């Protein structure tokens with residue numbers, strides 16, 4: 339329990355600091371690089387050239403700006419974050435300041451887990467299908483085997499969740515991914531692929547997507563270890579298939595590109611193109627002068643990092659249990675949940 343205190347008490351303290359009205363980011367995402375060792379069909383990032391990446395000192399400068407803005411949760415991704423040799427130093431600095439997570443394709447995880455485990459509050463490993471389907475979507479043979487090997491190496495050391503991106507190619511494997519997560523004793527998070535202009539158009543649509551989301555909602559209600567809330571699935575189904583919109587609050591989530599520039603208004607609409615350097619601006623002032631109004635009715639993406647904080651309300655007891663209490667339980671459970679034998 340001592341381990342929990344800094345993370346959760348700090349989040350409560352920052353929310354007090356953020357108080358007094360006005361808009362402020364709570365969650366931040368940061369791409370450490372665009373380079374990657376895989377070539378996923380739906381992903382635009384590995385196709386981009388990296389400019390000069392931030393040094394560890396510049397990463398710290400960025401983190402201190404985020405602290406001043408009131409951010410509590412920092413997630414690192416890319417490209418493939420485990421390709422950065424200085425990742426443990428960066429994570430150590432982040433862990434002192436934020437609830438810290440990493441999203442990885444898992445290929446290098448078995449060899450790097452010892453270096454990064456002490457600084458992680460949550461580790462996401464991407465899996466988009468079982469076996470050959472995952473390899474085909476990820477563009478490189480043995481990707482599935484390496485990701486599962488990485489999950490096995492990491493589970494029990496840090497809280498692990500499978501991160502699965504639903505595309506037009508893999509909807510029939512969504513339930514199998516849930517079963518795999520249960521067998522491995524980890525949680526699972528789903529996101530719906532977005533059609534970036536410079537990647538394969540694999541965004542799912544139509545009745546097949548609706549049925550897939552409805553099935554995941556049923557599994558969630560039956561107790562499957564799916565991280566997204568019921569409200570998440572219900573909101574996507576309602577907005578895309580019943581014309582009932584949810585209100586997007588993109589100001590709750592902030593993204594910073596590999597050069598330290600803020601991505602406004604959100605990850606998807608700007609295709610991760612940054613503008614102002616995070617340390618050059620007063621984030622709280624920018625957040626409260628930026629015109630967010632045109633984006634509140636957007637509903638174009640289903641990225642959980644925007645949708646979940648947008649939906650959160652302190653008046654819904656289920657949400658409080660799922661977002662506050664369940665993560666604490668998962669935190670404690672992560673060291674003891676056994677892997678089930680294959681059936």
Ligand SMILES: C[S@@+](CC[C@H](N)C(=O)[O-])C[C@H]1O[C@@H](n2cnc3c(N)ncnc32)[C@H](O)[C@@H]1O
Pocket residue numbers: 374378380381382383415416417418419441442443444462463464501502503529530531532533534537
């Ligand atoms: C861009 S990757 C970076 C981290 C790491 N390379 C990985 O694959 O986990 C982060 C997440 O974005 C997902 N992703 C890739 N292309 C996407 C798309 N077009 N729409 C939504 N998510 C996507 C990936 O599946 C992965 O779970």
Ligand code: SF4
Pocket residue numbers: 374375376377378381382383384416417418443476
């Ligand atoms: S999704 Fe991740 S692993 Fe796949 S190409 Fe993009 S950055 Fe690399």
Ligand code: SF4
Pocket residue numbers: 586587588603604605606607633634636637638639640641644
């Ligand atoms: S719904 Fe629209 S404004 Fe909100 S995060 Fe997605 S793309 Fe951005």
